[in-house]
Amino acid sequence: MRKVVLGLGISLDGYIARPDGAVDFLFMPKDYSMGPFFATIDTAVMGRKTYDVALRMGGGSYDGSGMVSYVFSHSQPPGERGGVTFVNHSPRGFVEKLRKSPGKNIWLMGGGELARDFLKDDLVDELYIGIVPILIGEGLPLFPSGFPQREFTLLEHKTFSKGMIALKYARTRPNAKRK
Amino acid sequence: MRKVVLGLGISLDGYIARPDGAVDFLFMPKDYSMGPFFATIDTAVMGRKTYDVALRMGGGSYDGSGMVSYVFSHSQPPGERGGVTFVNHSPRGFVEKLRKSPGKNIWLMGGGELARDFLKDDLVDELYIGIVPILIGEGLPLFPSGFPQREFTLLEHKTFSKGMIALKYARTRPNAKRK
Numbered sequence: 001m002r003k004v005v006l007g008l009g010i011s012l013d014g015y016i017a018r019p020d021g022a023v024d025f026l027f028m029p030k031d032y033s034m035g036p037f038f039a040t041i042d043t044a045v046m047g048r049k050t051y052d053v054a055l056r057m058g059g060g061s062y063d064g065s066g067m068v069s070y071v072f073s074h075s076q077p078p079g080e081r082g083g084v085t086f087v088n089h090s091p092r093g094f095v096e097k098l099r100k101s102p103g104k105n106i107w108l109m110g111g112g113e114l115a116r117d118f119l120k121d122d123l124v125d126e127l128y129i130g131i132v133p134i135l136i137g138e139g140l141p142l143f144p145s146g147f148p149q150r151e152f153t154l155l156e157h158k159t160f161s162k163g164m165i166a167l168k169y170a171r172t173r174p175n176a177k178r179k
Numbered sequence: 180m181r182k183v184v185l186g187l188g189i190s191l192d193g194y195i196a197r198p199d200g201a202v203d204f205l206f207m208p209k210d211y212s213m214g215p216f217f218a219t220i221d222t223a224v225m226g227r228k229t230y231d232v233a234l235r236m237g238g239g240s241y242d243g244s245g246m247v248s249y250v251f252s253h254s255q256p257p258g259e260r261g262g263v264t265f266v267n268h269s270p271r272g273f274v275e276k277l278r279k280s281p282g283k284n285i286w287l288m289g290g291g292e293l294a295r296d297f298l299k300d301d302l303v304d305e306l307y308i309g310i311v312p313i314l315i316g317e318g319l320p321l322f323p324s325g326f327p328q329r330e331f332t333l334l335e336h337k338t339f340s341k342g343m344i345a346l347k348y349a350r351t352r353p354n355a356k357r358k
Contacts, residue, residue: 012306012331012348013322014193025328119314127191133331133348135298138324143192145317149204152191152312154342163333167344169191169312 002099004045006108006115007037007128008142009164015139016110021053025134029160037128041067042104045094047114048073051084067107070094072114092121112144119147125171127152133163181278183224185287185294186216186307187321188343194318195289200232204313208339216307220246221283224273226293227252230263246286249273251293271300291323298326304350306331312342 044067051071069084152169248263331348
């Protein structure tokens with residue numbers, strides 16, 4: 001079954017961005033490659049604010065690198081435009097539908113608010129987190145409070161240059177009866 | 180010089196305790212021992228709320244396991260009683276004085292509020308964090324917001340049973356001229 005993978009770089013104090021959305025503290029170690037991760041996914045899902053950041057970083061256009069991209073938004077009308085598909089229904093129904101169609105894994109790119117919605121509905125199957133060795137002191141959390149407890153299993157850990165450590169976890173569902 | 184080591188177990192979403200102070204989600208892996216860490220310290224420093232939790236867990240008495248123990252409190256009068264010394268002055272002056280006396284490292288046991296005060300004054304030399312593979316969804320954060328950016332270097336990482344990973348970091352001070 002297609003898995004939903006929440007994958008992001010964070011500060012040591014758990015932030016995906018500074019309060020203004022800046023991610024200057026994150027870095028891509030020279031010995032790290034997103035290649036193996038990208039090979040496992042074909043679909044990207046993000047919140048509207050994360051999409052806006054991606055747009056800004058792309059100079060006004062969105063580069064999905066060949067991934068089918070969905071943007072969750074309460075304010076934007078649903079539908080396909082500019083290389084993405086806007087979605088305004090619940091994560092649960094959306095993921096159920098995606099899982100029924102063939103494909104690779106689904107990358108939940110953030111932000112924290114959408115991650116919380118997905119965690120509320122227990123839709124996150126894997127976590128893939130790169131921790132940079134910096135406390136930034138304030139920012140936008142990867143895991144904002146307000147979802148039930150979720151247990152995971154540590155699958156992998158790997159360190160890279162400049163003290164980045166990547167941790168991969170799989171959701172542990174004791175009574176795995178998900179349809 | 181004696182180092183201040185902020186050492187704690189946390190959930191994957193960065194909490195040291197549930198909202199009510201409970202730490203039932205933390206566990207001590209069978210293959211993990213605090214021995215090597217305890218061998219490097221002889222002094223414990225904690226906030227008053229953390230002390231209260233330690234008291235409750237000790238059935239009303241505090242067991243410092245032979246460590247000289249200090250409790251930071253704005254409400255309690257300073258002085259030694261019940262196996263600890265209450266302190267109400269600033270962390271900076273306190274640590275400067277401790278560093279001048281001989282001894283091993285100083286364990287900053289928490290909680291998050293005292294950790295923030297120490298980080299504000301840039302008094303944390305090492306982090307020693309055990310991450311359990313559970314998102315608890317809400318709680319008391321190890322790193323509450325409100326201190327300046329602090330860079331660290333990853334010194335060690337080690338995994339234990341049940342998916343606990345221990346990370347050790349040292350503070351990177353580019354212009355290390357601390358007196």
